[in-house]
Amino acid sequence: MRYSLLSVVVLFFFGACSGPKLLKKYPHLRDLSTDSLSCHVDADTLRTVGEDYLVRNTAGNWELYVSGEPWSIGLKKGLLSGDLFTYQHDVFVNKLLEDVPSVSKRRWIMRFMRWYNRHLEDYIPEEYLTEIYALSTSLRDVSDGLGVNGYQRTLWMHGAHDLGHVLQDLAIVGCSSFAVWGDKSADGKLLIARNLDFYFNDAFAENKMVYFVRPESGIPFMSVSWAGMVGVLSGMNQEGLTVTMNAGKSSIPLSAKTPISIVAREMLQYASNLDEAIAIAKRMPVFVSESLMVGSAKDNKAMLIELSPKKIDFYEVDNNALVCTNHFQSVSYVDDKRNQKHIAESHSLYRYERLNELLSQNEHVSVTDAVNILRNRHGHGDSTLGMGNDKSLNHLLAHHSIVFQPVDKRVYVSSGAGQMGSFTAYDLDEVFGGDWREHRSFGIDSLAIPADSFLQTEQYANFQAFKQRTEILWEQLQEGEQHVTKEELQHYVELNPDLWLGYYIAGRFFYLQQDYGEALRSFERALSKVIPTADMKLDIEKYRNRAEKKWKKR
Structure with missing residues (x-):
């Protein structure tokens, strides 16, 4: 069996570092109690620890309201969402065990990764390590043979995003974001929108978590990710500072440093404007390349902080519209060969151009306009790409979408199927100034944005069937299994006839079956469609x- 690079990502972070090293560095953690608090389950959708709580809103997202010093925050996160965290963990582990069944190979990779990641803790501030350690006490014991404890596994979750976009074969990220203000927004105020296209599998995205955190030190903030996270992927603080991240093209890092989600957390907790965010970025070395779009209510604008292991630069615009996908734009990276190659061969530039095209069609962008842009499934000039094409802004695989109005301290968070479900609105002043003893969702019903009607169409049902069938067929291909009929393959392709992928997979089966005429026709049909990357086009060719x-030799 071929061992996927996905397995290396999982093993990489499972072998990160050890609990004993943390306790040697911060021995006071040994004395902190894990049984000083208890969780009360009031219903299937509500759990409480004193005034702090976890509630599932009517849109289906979990909302976690938590406060205190680092140990208390981590402990309460675990008490309130430990089963959800364990579920996220198990999704990853099950994939690992499936892809790398050899125990000896797992052990070999993990020995190497323990060495590789031996300094990771040195780059994470003590308060976040404390929170991670406390959170890890909620991860139930597992007997999967990996030989790592709950703390290691919890720490690993905070680097999955980083290594995920480094490994070329692991195409799980392709984020798109934009910001408008002044004459480009409906009210002249800053508006920021983004899709987080971090896709592991459907199970991993089932339980989105919206965090509302009131730390003892720093600024209260909200963020969106999944259970078990201390870091931040998308978020805004009560000062109206926002942070979102877009992966850049990275080389395989030579050593682990600060996970990008921890950099984003530090910004939200301790920065109130762009200058303060820049200062944080400069003092926290990273081990992958990333564009952070940082917006500020106080500055009423957004900018890009472009980070890599070797340098940092900044990108701003003077036309009140900032667009970001997955390549760098600042002066320091203009001549960077890796960045240039990524622009030429990936789908980043295509999505960048599409965002600019859609923004030019909206003279003054409102929240509704922003959501419609994030949901757009078409290509340049509204051309058809096929459902799930990576060149589209919405390839129907996003973990979440989010829209910020920093000046008004308002945020809109997607639910359900990526960016297609309804968006729940929150006012951060109301959230952090409100009475948490009510243990309620602070979602504002009157500002909710309804789900896209596309979810109710036969076309979307066909896409869901196509996606499920693709997973099955791809696994059969990896195993060299040929027993799929021509009629089955034809039905499969017809579920998503405008996408290149169905024709490519059908062609691979026909080739295995030595039906070279049908294989040739299928590959030519695939090449007639919009193909997302240069590498994929070369493979089909x-x-x-x-x-x-x-076929000519027959």
Whole structure:
């Protein structure tokens, strides 16, 4: 069996570092109690620890309201959402065990990764390590043979995003974001929107978590990710500072440093304007390349902080519209060969151009306009790309979408199926100034944005069937299994006829079955569609040429 790079990502962070090292560095953690608090379950959708609580809102997202010093925050996060955290953990582990069944190979990779990640803790501030350690006490014991404790596993979750976009074969990120203000927004105030296209599998995205955190030190903030996170992927603080991240093209890092989600957390907790966010970025070394879009109510604008292991630069615009996908734009990276190659060969530039095209069609962007842009499934000039094409802003695989109005301290968070479900609105002044003893959702019903009607169409049902069938067929291909009929493959392709992928997979099966005429026709149909990357196009052309040679020899 071929061991996927996904497995390396999981093993990489499971082998990160050890609990004893943390306790040697911060011995006072040994004396902190884990049984001083208890969780009360009031219903299937509500759990409480004193005034802090976890509630599931009517849109289906979990909302976690937590406060205190680091140990208390971590402990309460675990008490309130420990089962959800364990579920997220198990999704990753099950994938690992499936992809790397060999125990000896797992052990070999983990020995290497323990060495590789031996300094990771040195780059994470003590308060976040404390919170992570306290949170880890809620992760139930597992007997999966990996030989790592709950703390290691919890720490790993905070680097999954970083290594995920480093490994070329692990195409799980392709985020798109934009900001408008002044004459480009409906009210002249700053507005920021983004899709987080971090896709592991459907199970991993089932339980979105909206965090509202009142730390003992620093600024209260909200963020969106999943259970078990201390870091931040998308968020805004009560001062109206926002942070979102877009992966850049990275080389395989030589050593682990600060996970980008921890950098974003530090900004939200301790920065109130762009200058303060820049200062934080400069003092926290990272080990992958990332564009952080940082917005500020106090500055009424947004900018990009472009980070890599070797340098940092900043990108601003003077036309009141900032667009970001997955390549760098600042002066320091203009001549960077890795960045140039990524622009030429990936789908980042295509989505960048599409965002600019859609923004040009909206003279003054409102929240509703922003959501419609994030949901757009079409290509340049409203061309058809096929459902799930990575070149679209919405390839129907986003973990979440979010829209910020920093000046008004208002945020809109998607639910359900990526960005297609309803958006729940929150006012951070109301959240952090409100009475948490009511243990209620602070979502504002009157500002909710309804789900996209596309979810109710036969076309969307076909896409869901296509996605499920793709997973099954791809696994069969990896195993060399040929027993799929021509009629089955034809039905599969017809579920999503405008996407290249169905024709490519059908062609691979026909090639295995030595039906080279059908294989050739399938690969040529795939090449007639919009293909997201140069590498994928070369792969299809390789199979097309092989099929053509075989067909001519018959």
